[in-house]
Amino acid sequence: MALRLSTVILPVDRWSEGGRAKWQRAEELGFHAAYTYDHLSWRSFRDGPWFGALPTLTAAAGATERLRLGTLVTSPNFRHPVTLAKELISLDDISGGRVTLGIGAGGAGFDATALGQEAWSPRERADRFAEFVTLLDQLLTEDAVSYTGDHYSAHEARNIPGCVQEPRLPFAVAATGPRGLRLAARYGQAWVTTGDPKLFEAGTPEQSVPAVEGQIGRLTEACAEIGRDVAGMDKIMLTGFTPDRARPLDSVDAFVDFAGRYAALGITELVIHWPIADSDFAADQAVFEKIATEAVAQLG
DSSP: OOOEEEEEOOSOSOGGGTHHHHHHHHHHTTOSEEEEOOOSOOGGGTTSOOOOHHHHHHHHHHHOSSOEEEEEEEOTTSOOHHHHHHHHHHHHHHTTSOEEEEEOOOOSSTTTTTTSOOOOOHHHHHHHHHHHHHHHHHHTTOSEEEEEOSSOEEEEEEOOSOOSSSSSOOEEEEOOSHHHHHHHHHHOSEEEEOOOGGGTTTOOHHHHHHHHHHHHHHHHHHHHHTTOOGGGSEEEEEOSSSTTTTGGGSOHHHHHHHHHHHHTTTOOEEEEEOOOTTSTTOOOHHHHHHHHHHHHHHHO
């Protein structure tokens, strides 16, 4: 698969004050997709403006024509499969079938306790995630679903007419552990990584590449266990969380060097953050746009 370049636009702007313009500009620049985080708040943005992911994507669907749209990522932290499925079917319809659901187990910080629950243990997050993905897949592919699980239930949940994309909109499953990778292999049309989180603080760029290679190897094994060819699966890397941090956005050459290393491993889509001044995602807008329009051609 040829490498694709996408962006993630954090929902920090009022729609009338720059929000709409960013999504439209992303389409003009030729990005394959534009994603947004599905959180209630996030890290350094916690005390500032932050809008909902699905309303933002719905507005973006009406403001664009070709750009794929999606979450990166949605988690069970504050979502229920029954209501999420209804909203996703609606968004897929409004966008004309341009939606990808990035989905992950979620973490223990930020908005994980916003609904008043205690933070879940890693084991409980994994258990909930497995049930969440399984039920969501069923809800998006069947007209009526009844289900009783340990964490989620559905009673005659109707989802007619279903997704525009068949048999349902694609899942991009974020996972690095064995259980998550098996879920990705079984239910994902794509797999998502941010690199090895253990290397974020003290690792080196040279350590990051073989770490991602190892993740792809374990994904390959998970696919082989169920008779699936991993080559037919998109492999998405959300950048900004490897030891390089934002340095790949310093110049086109720096990005091409960075992208080439991961493309050689089999990564098929790189996602870069739309620049936000005075944040972890600060970058020169002109360089960012030059990367968007020139970098992929240089990787050919």
